[in-house]
Amino acid sequence: MRVLIVEDDPTIAGFVARGLAEEGFTVDTAHDGRTAFTMATAEHFDLAIVDLMLPAIDGLSLIEQLRAHGITMPVLILTAKRSLDERVEGLQRGGDDYLTKPFAFPELLARVQALLRRAGGRPESARLVVGDLSLDRLRRVVERQGRPIDLRAREFAVLELLMRHAGQVVSKTMILSQVWGYNFDPGSNVVDVAVFRLREKVDKGFDTPMIFTVRGAGYVLKAA
Amino acid sequence: MFSRLRDRLVRTFGFRLATWYFGLFVIGTALVLMTAHQLLSWSLQQREREIIEATLTRYALAFQRGGLPRLDASIAADRATGRYEPMLVRVVTPDGLAIRFSLPADWTRFNLAQLSAGPLLDRGWGEISAPGSRERLAIASRFIGDRTLVQVGRSTLLQDEVLRRFRQVALLIFGGVVVVAAVGGRALTRAALQPLRELTTTIRSTLEGGTGAARVPVRRVEDEIDELGLLVNRMLDRIDGLIAGMRGSLDYVAHDLRTPVTRLRATAESALHSTGSVEACRDALADCVEESERVITTLDALMDLAEAEAGTMALRIQPVDLAEVARDAVDLYGGVAEQKGVRLAADLPTHVPITGDRNRLAQAIANLLDNAVKYTPAGGQVTVAATTTNGHARLTVRDTGIGIPADELPHIWERLYRGDRSRSERGLGLGLSLVHAIARAHGGSVSAESTAGQGSLFSLLLPIHPPSKMTQM
Numbered sequence: 001m002r003v004l005i006v007e008d009d010p011t012i013a014g015f016v017a018r019g020l021a022e023e024g025f026t027v028d029t030a031h032d033g034r035t036a037f038t039m040a041t042a043e044h045f046d047l048a049i050v051d052l053m054l055p056a057i058d059g060l061s062l063i064e065q066l067r068a069h070g071i072t073m074p075v076l077i078l079t080a081k082r083s084l085d086e087r088v089e090g091l092q093r094g095g096d097d098y099l100t101k102p103f104a105f106p107e108l109l110a111r112v113q114a115l116l117r118r119a120g121g122r123p124e125s126a127r128l129v130v131g132d133l134s135l136d137r138l139r140r141v142v143e144r145q146g147r148p149i150d151l152r153a154r155e156f157a158v159l160e161l162l163m164r165h166a167g168q169v170v171s172k173t174m175i176l177s178q179v180w181g182y183n184f185d186p187g188s189n190v191v192d193v194a195v196f197r198l199r200e201k202v203d204k205g206f207d208t209p210m211i212f213t214v215r216g217a218g219y220v221l222k223a224a
Numbered sequence: 225m226f227s228r229l230r231d232r233l234v235r236t237f238g239f240r241l242a243t244w245y246f247g248l249f250v251i252g253t254a255l256v257l258m259t260a261h262q263l264l265s266w267s268l269q270q271r272e273r274e275i276i277e278a279t280l281t282r283y284a285l286a287f288q289r290g291g292l293p294r295l296d297a298s299i300a301a302d303r304a305t306g307r308y309e310p311m312l313v314r315v316v317t318p319d320g321l322a323i324r325f326s327l328p329a330d331w332t333r334f335n336l337a338q339l340s341a342g343p344l345l346d347r348g349w350g351e352i353s354a355p356g357s358r359e360r361l362a363i364a365s366r367f368i369g370d371r372t373l374v375q376v377g378r379s380t381l382l383q384d385e386v387l388r389r390f391r392q393v394a395l396l397i398f399g400g401v402v403v404v405a406a407v408g409g410r411a412l413t414r415a416a417l418q419p420l421r422e423l424t425t426t427i428r429s430t431l432e433g434g435t436g437a438a439r440v441p442v443r444r445v446e447d448e449i450d451e452l453g454l455l456v457n458r459m460l461d462r463i464d465g466l467i468a469g470m471r472g473s474l475d476y477v478a479h480d481l482r483t484p485v486t487r488l489r490a491t492a493e494s495a496l497h498s499t500g501s502v503e504a505c506r507d508a509l510a511d512c513v514e515e516s517e518r519v520i521t522t523l524d525a526l527m528d529l530a531e532a533e534a535g536t537m538a539l540r541i542q543p544v545d546l547a548e549v550a551r552d553a554v555d556l557y558g559g560v561a562e563q564k565g566v567r568l569a570a571d572l573p574t575h576v577p578i579t580g581d582r583n584r585l586a587q588a589i590a591n592l593l594d595n596a597v598k599y600t601p602a603g604g605q606v607t608v609a610a611t612t613t614n615g616h617a618r619l620t621v622r623d624t625g626i627g628i629p630a631d632e633l634p635h636i637w638e639r640l641y642r643g644d645r646s647r648s649e650r651g652l653g654l655g656l657s658l659v660h661a662i663a664r665a666h667g668g669s670v671s672a673e674s675t676a677g678q679g680s681l682f683s684l685l686l687p688i689h690p691p692s693k694m695t696q697m
Contacts, residue, residue, distance in 0.1 A: 102516070102520060104513075152555075154555055154556075180552055180586075181552075181582070181583070181586070182556075182583065182586055182587070183583050184528075184583065184586075184587045184590075185521045186553075186556065186557075186587070186590040186591070186594060187521075187590070187591070187594045187655065189560065190560050193560045193563055194556070194559050196559070196563075214510075215506075215507065215510035215511075215513075215514070216509065216511065216512070216514050216517075217510070217513065
């Protein structure tokens with residue numbers, strides 16, 4: 001998979017590029033809109049990560065020009081503004097996604113993967129399996145070592161999110177936005193407690209834990 | 225430069241006002257005096273004519289009845305009374321012979337030849353003038369019997385004298401009016417513009433030296449100027465309040481941001497200087513990430529508040545089930561409450577359909593719940609309930625917590641306000657302000673009742689259909 005990063009801040013560009021490279025992506029970086037346009041029209045990329053504030057051509061204009069050239073790769077927009085303007089909303093409806101700065105890398109990775117999955121048109125399988133833990137999204141059944149685990153609706157959703165990103169860190173922000181649909185920090189340690197309760201059900205009574213807390217980043221579910 | 229321009233404007237306006245006042249006053253008086261003069265002149269003429277014609281009738285009758293002797297007797301009788309002296313009497317026979325022509329000796333200066341002129345005779349009435357003098361003779365003429373002409377005339381000297389006197393007095397009055405109009409116009413304009421000048425002075429001093437204590441003097445007569453002054457004062461008060469609020473919140477912001485940033489820096493520095501294990505460094509880094517997360521959360525909340533206060537909070541209005549949003553929040557906080565030993569109960573109807581921004585409403589409810597759970601000790605209870613009453617949905621969060629002292633209750637919605645009670649609990653201090661802001665952005669309101677030591681009741685009142693203005697925000 002080849003990703004084009006369009007970001008004028010070298011620190012952020014380097015940070016994202018290194019992270020994606022570690023995940024096995026081929027990464028190219030452009031520091032301004034014009035260079036990015038030249039690169040994207042000359043070569044094939046599977047996905048672009050575009051910062052909105054760019055020298056030469058701003059991010060939105062770049063995306064619009066690329067679309068006008070018939071380049072349909074999915075785009076992840078980076079923005080420092082919290083409130084989205086209408087143009088970004090329009091792009092979002094067109095299948096692209098956005099992420100507000102500052103962001104945690106795991107979240108960026110999850111969104112990149114989701115965009116690629118959607119673009120690739122691969123249907124998600126109804127059954128997720130990580131190690132001895134399985135989750136059936138249609139029957140809404142979770143089993144570990146064949147033993148059924150009784151989960152409440154939100155616990156099921158949190159586990160599904162962790163399993164879909166098995167081995168990767170899932171941030172609190174991601175859990176809040178994907179499970180509860182909250183785009184804000186509700187304060188307190190609500191997510192910690194929710195994951196703690198999930199862990200009580202998934203890990204308790206089994207030899208090896210599967211859900212781990214990664215301090216300062218989020219949670220990760222790994223095969224036992 | 226602006227102040228000079230404004231000065232000139234005020235002056236010009238004052239000048240214009242005074243000029244108008246002066247002009248109207250003077251022209252009005254002049255018109256009145258001129259009309260009076262015309263009326264007086266006309267009525268004098270009228271009276272004169274009546275007298276002359278009455279005399280003519282009497283003389284003509286006397287002449288007809290008894291010829292010249294009777295006429296002379298009549299004239300002599302009149303002279304004896306001295307009433308209508310001096311007078312011209314002329315009787316001309318049809319063959320042009322003046323058989324009687326009596327007049328004061330000095331009237332020969334009049335152009336007496338005109339006495340027989342056509343117009344005078346045809347109309348029966350007219351005037352003859354004297355060269356080099358304004359004085360005229362008013363003459364009535366009548367033919368009697370065998371076309372004998374009888375003429376009686378009187379000098380206009382008396383009327384002219386009366387009119388001249390009148391004009392003198394009128395001129396005096398007019399002069400007085402001019403002076404009064406000039407002085408009064410200036411005084412009146414000054415008085416009328418005085419409040420405006422005070423307003424200008426106040427606003428200028430505000431512009432130059434900050435709002436401070438300068439206020440527009442109000443005379444309590446409740447006229448338009450007073451109203452303007454009161455409004456300006458209210459505006460200045462509001463600005464003062466906003467500035468004070470901004471200063472206050474800036475201090476709090478600085479504090480709220482400084483604290484995590486200081487911790488972040490301290491953690492990073494001590495990790496840098498330590499020769500500890502990689503594990504210890506990772507821990508320190510994780511701490512740094514958590515602290516920076518806190519900074520971002522605070523910034524987000526501040527931005528939300530700033531947007532809400534500026535009235536620019538963007539709402540994505542759509543149909544929302546408030547009961548469902550509340551259940552989600554209860555679900556989210558259920559774990560935290562349980563861990564703390566607080567019972568979190570929901571008394572919610574199946575559906576409470578309203579229109580609003582789901583995310584913002586969820587944030588408001590989450591903040592209320594967060595607050596309630598935070599300030600309720602173990603063994604307490606938090607109850608979330610919702611009802612629908614004519615056009616409004618009411619969501620309440622009741623806790624059996626430590627309550628809010630009565631003197632703090634009015635301030636809890638103020639940005640960054642944190643009562644004494646939160647010293648032991650971490651909190652942003654922005655939560656309730658945000659609830660307030662979100663409620664207001666939806667055209668709703670939020671209120672709190674509390675008894676210290678017994679708990680609080682927070683009510684979020686939302687219109688089922690927010691005002692149409694809100695949907696465009």
